[in-house]
Amino acid sequence: MTNSTPNQSSLHPPDEALMLQVLEKNQQAFNLLVKRWKHPLVNYFYRQLGEVERAEELAQEVFVKVWKTKKYQAQARFSTWLYRLAYHLLVDHWRSQGRRPTQFEPLEDTALELPSPAAGPEQLALQAETRQHLQTALATLPVQQRQILVLSKFEDLKYSQIAEIVGCPDNQVKVQVFRAVQNLGKKLKELIR
Amino acid sequence: MSASENCPAPEAILKALAEKNNQASVEHVHTCLICQQKPELQAALSVWQLLDALPEIQVSGDFEARLHSRLVKEQSSQLRWLQFDIWFDFLHIPALVAVLALLFWQPLELPATQAQHWRRPPKTERIQTSFPVKTEQALGLIQKIYQQRSKKG
Numbered sequence: 417m418t419n420s421t422p423n424q425s426s427l428h429p430p431d432e433a434l435m436l437q438v439l440e441k442n443q444q445a446f447n448l449l450v451k452r453w454k455h456p457l458v459n460y461f462y463r464q465l466g467e468v469e470r471a472e473e474l475a476q477e478v479f480v481k482v483w484k485t486k487k488y489q490a491q492a493r494f495s496t497w498l499y500r501l502a503y504h505l506l507v508d509h510w511r512s513q514g515r516r517p518t519q520f521e522p523l524e525d526t527a528l529e530l531p532s533p534a535a536g537p538e539q540l541a542l543q544a545e546t547r548q549h550l551q552t553a554l555a556t557l558p559v560q561q562r563q564i565l566v567l568s569k570f571e572d573l574k575y576s577q578i579a580e581i582v583g584c585p586d587n588q589v590k591v592q593v594f595r596a597v598q599n600l601g602k603k604l605k606e607l608i609r
Numbered sequence: 610m611s612a613s614e615n616c617p618a619p620e621a622i623l624k625a626l627a628e629k630n631n632q633a634s635v636e637h638v639h640t641c642l643i644c645q646q647k648p649e650l651q652a653a654l655s656v657w658q659l660l661d662a663l664p665e666i667q668v669s670g671d672f673e674a675r676l677h678s679r680l681v682k683e684q685s686s687q688l689r690w691l692q693f694d695i696w697f698d699f700l701h702i703p704a705l706v707a708v709l710a711l712l713f714w715q716p717l718e719l720p721a722t723q724a725q726h727w728r729r730p731p732k733t734e735r736i737q738t739s740f741p742v743k744t745e746q747a748l749g750l751i752q753k754i755y756q757q758r759s760k761k762g
Contacts, residue, residue: 450673451673454672458668462666468666472672475672476676479676480680483680484683543662546659546662550659550663551663554663565660568623568627569627569657572629574628575627590621590624591620593623593624597653598653600656601652601653601655601656604656
C-alpha cells in the first residue's frame, strides 16, 4: 500500500490533493485513486468477509461513495477517511446479514498472491493449513476486535487513525488489539489440538 | 525499580510492531530475558507473526471496468431524478394550491342535522381574517338567499 506524503512530486500527487480534484468531478484523479486503493480495500473486505466477490462488491461501493461525496475535508487524511467509509459499510453489511458467521471460501490459485514460488509441496501444504486455521480463528473473533486487528496489522494505520475510524479512544484500540491477538491464539490452540 | 517494571507492556509492544515506529521496545523484547520468559507476551508475538500467513488476494482484471459501468448506471438514475425535479418545478403551483385546499378543508364535528355549513371551524376562521375578501359577509348573503328561497317553498 502506498501512504502518500505531501512531498511527493506532481507525477505522484498525494491522495488528499487527488480527492480535492475528485470533488470537482475530475475523472482522471478518481481513476488514479482507484488504482492506488483497490488492492488494499478489496483485501480489507476479504479478510473480514472471506468472500472474494462480496469483497470486490463492497470495495466498489466505497469508490462510488468517494465519487459522489461532497463532504470530504482536506484536513483529514485520505486513508483514514476512506477506511471510515469502508468500516461503516462493513458494519451495515453485517447488520443486514444478521449474525451469520463468516466462512472463508476456498481460494483458487489465480486469486492468490503466492509469497514464495520456490517453496516445496510440503511447505505449501503447511502454509495452506496454517492459513485455513487462521481464517477460521479470525472468523470467530467479535466483529469489532476483528476489524481493529485487521486495520492495525495489514493497513499501515496508526492507532490514532484506527480510533478515528472506529470511533473509540486510542487506548481502547491498544487494548482491543491485544485482546484480539490473545483470543486468536487461544482459538488457534483449540484448532491445532 | 526492578527490571520487569522497565519492560514495556505487551499492548505497547504490539502497538510498536503495528505502527513500525518504536523499534526500541521491539529490540527490548528480543534482548530482555524477563520478556522472553513471559508466556503471554511470547504467545501474542507468535500470533502477530503468524498473521502474515493470511492470504492476500488479487483484484480481478475487470474491477475498474465494472466500477465505471456502475458509476454510469448511478449517474443515469440520478439524471432521471433530475428530470423529475424539472417536472416538479413546473407543477409546483398546482401542487401548492392542492396543499392549501387540503389545509382549509376540514369536516365539521357537528351532526349533519345541526351542522351550520356556512360556518368554518375556528382554525380556518382565524386564517381567513387575514384574507382581503370578507367571506363572512359573502356567506351571510348566501344564507339570506337560502332562507328567502325556503320561505317561498
